[in-house]
Amino acid sequence: MVENGIFVVIEGLDGSGKTTQAKILAQRLSETYSTYLTAEPSRGKIGTFIRERCLYEQTRLPIEAEALLFAADRIEHMQTELKPALDQGKLVICDRYLYSSLAYQGSSGLSLDWIKTINARALQPDFSIFLDVSPERVLERLHRKKSVMETMETQRKVREVYLKFVENGELIRVDGDKTREAVADEMYAKVLDLLRPVKGYVS
Numbered sequence: 001m002v003e004n005g006i007f008v009v010i011e012g013l014d015g016s017g018k019t020t021q022a023k024i025l026a027q028r029l030s031e032t033y034s035t036y037l038t039a040e041p042s043r044g045k046i047g048t049f050i051r052e053r054c055l056y057e058q059t060r061l062p063i064e065a066e067a068l069l070f071a072a073d074r075i076e077h078m079q080t081e082l083k084p085a086l087d088q089g090k091l092v093i094c095d096r097y098l099y100s101s102l103a104y105q106g107s108s109g110l111s112l113d114w115i116k117t118i119n120a121r122a123l124q125p126d127f128s129i130f131l132d133v134s135p136e137r138v139l140e141r142l143h144r145k146k147s148v149m150e151t152m153e154t155q156r157k158v159r160e161v162y163l164k165f166v167e168n169g170e171l172i173r174v175d176g177d178k179t180r181e182a183v184a185d186e187m188y189a190k191v192l193d194l195l196r197p198v199k200g201y202v203s
Helices: 018-029 045-053 063-087 098-104 110-116 135-141 150-166 180-195
Strands: 006-012 035-040 092-096 127-132 174-175
Touching: 006 018, 006 063, 006 098, 018 035, 018 092, 018 180, 035 063, 035 110, 035 174, 045 063, 063 092, 063 098, 063 174, 098 110, 098 150, 110 127, 127 180, 150 174, 174 180
Parallel strands: 006 092, 006 127, 035 092, 127 174
Antiparallel strands: none
């Protein structure tokens, strides 16, 4: 095992299947690597506040406040979960991370540079994957109560920001419109390809 771990992020629209795919990926990789699966908003104090008090209100917080809350949760998450796991040499898989802030708050009018500035202390992922599913399809999948961000207009704008990061090479796109098994196979294959050049992670 390498001295420091590998940090993999899975991004996508709400209802894209990324949480399910992150779990499948972690399980498959755990057969070879020591894996750690986590998510944002985190299970910490700030992340719990976001999930319980912010996401399902009738109206969104001011976008600046929303972005600051997510950035604060990210720092707490980094200190309490991400960094300890990476320091142990684990392969960390995170369901949502910095690109979620850039996509969701950025698509709502905030400067991407400002979002990056308030997240400047956050760890940088080694690889970030975007599970791409159309907004129409993801909203059809959401049978639970929808959050304040889960509207067609918001999801379309969010996907546009994500795709810009795919175009510039910051995110690796995986087609999420395939069957669950096909998506899982593609994601697993892509992660293995990304891991092979990393010293200590050659299978």
